[in-house]
Amino acid sequence: HQLIADAEAKWQIRVEPPFNLTWNYVAPAKKADGSDVVIKIGFPQDGDFLSEMWALELFNGEGIEKLLAEDKANYTMLLERVTP
Secondary structure, eight states: OHHHHHHHHHHTEEEOOOOSOSSSEEEEEEETTSOEEEEEEOOTTOTHHHHHHHHHHHHTTSSSOOEEEEEGGGTEEEEEOOOO
C-alpha cells in the first residue's frame, strides 16, 4: 500500500480499485485536474518491466499509450489511459 500512497502524493493522483489482472498491479486513477490515467506497478524480479518503460519512452505515445511519469526505483509508471 505504501507504493500506491507514495505515487498518489508524488503525482497528485487518486488511485481507484485495480483492474482484474494477475501479475502487475494496474489500476485506473484520476489526476488532480480530473483526467483519467493508469498506474502500473511491477515487481523487481520482472526483468522485462524496465524494458517496457524504455519502450514506452521510445515510442512516446505513437501507437501505444504514453508514459506520463516513471519511478524506476519503485517499478512504477503513470500511463495515459486509453480506451477502445
